[in-house]
Amino acid sequence: MSKERRKKLASLSFSEKVKLLEKLRERSLALAEARKKLKEKSQKQSP
Amino acid sequence: MKEALELINRMQADGVIERYAIGGAVGATLYLEPAATLDIDIFVRLPGDPGSSLVSLAPIYDYLKLHGVRAEGEHVVIGGWPVQFLPVSTALEEEGLQEAVGAEVEGVRAWVMKAEHLVAIALQTGRAKDYARILQFIEQDVVNRDELKRTVEAHGLAPKWEKFKARFLNE
16 A cells, blocks of 8 residues: 555544444455355365 | 444443543554454453452443343454453553543544554554554654653653664664
């Protein structure tokens, strides 16, 4: 992320930044869930 | 997160906790760009608690249970967010609690530690992710260096701060 972009994000209000935090968290959880499903799928497929 | 903060404020109004302040990555978000985090760290002082790490969090858990909040290991989950309650156990944390600043999340008042305390606590904790966060505070120039110096000196962290500066800031 560029320095300017980081500065712009840092200058947002706390409320706006918390909303972004929530989106980031949802994305992290969704990725973790997808990884878990992939792992389960590959374990089922392996002999 | 709004829901979690509303409940924590209510818990304070009901006298279960005396004071609180958001620390960790969520606290840092008041000053920095948002970074992915999975939980909310809430530093608390309970009524009559002189500042000991041995203080029981049972009154908090009992209160939350009454409000339908479930515990997951060392966290409680409020409004989908895992929240960790950390009783203040050092003079630095106590000062961070005392000097916390007010902020608002969607119209809900919240107390957040000052940047200098967040940095000093991160320095004290000393994990790689804490050092990375300190660097963000410094790079983005959102910490008052004189105040930080006073804080680290007052809490016996000056040698650690000098080491950090030499290692990461070439100072």
